[in-house]
Amino acid sequence: AQSVSQHNHHVILSEAASLELGCNYSYGGTVNLFWYVQYPGQHLQLLLKYFSGDPLVKGIKGFEAEFIKSKFSFNLRKPSVQWSDTAEYFCAVNAASNDYKLSFGAGTTVTVRA
């Protein structure tokens, strides 16, 4: 079945540490890739997106993600996290093969300790 997989359920790290969250998808063909973030008590917000072009995309708040087509991956990174990055992060994919319906990964809870 077509799906979106996030490797980590819960990540705990200290401020200034680097963060990388894995995301793999199983859709073939044309895909659009997204990372959404949900801060405590807030609604889902778009962090960054990839449609085409440079596979390294930069989003808000210093986040970036790299699309590696051969690996069906779209990993999220941030070189130095802050306490305010504590949130739940969702990888999402829409694909031509799925009528561009948005499919979400299970989410990764990131806790940053001050």
Added chain:
Amino acid sequence: SAVISQKPSRDICQRGTSLTIQCQVDSQVTMMFWYRQQPGQSLTLIATANQGSEATYESGFVIDKFPISRPNLTFSTLTVSNMSPEDSSIYLCSVEDPSGQSSYNEQFFGPGTRLTVL
């Protein structure tokens, strides 16, 4: 982007009752979506609602349980019918980019409605 509001923000309901959730968008949009986020799980698409046509439901969701209305281009409702504790979830509506500039189906989400069924 779009500003999306939902009512109610949360509710506690008794088993067997129904709840209607409203979603209002600050601009006209063609497609609206309803999602469910069960405790500790990711978002699952319930249905797609286009103005002027019947909603399209995903596998595992049926109109009798989740009737949807879409009376105009800025508003939609989702009803959770004959509720059971298993329906306890956050229900979210979303819309595609109303500016029409994104041809890649980017979605914007409402704040969600947290439903608890006793």
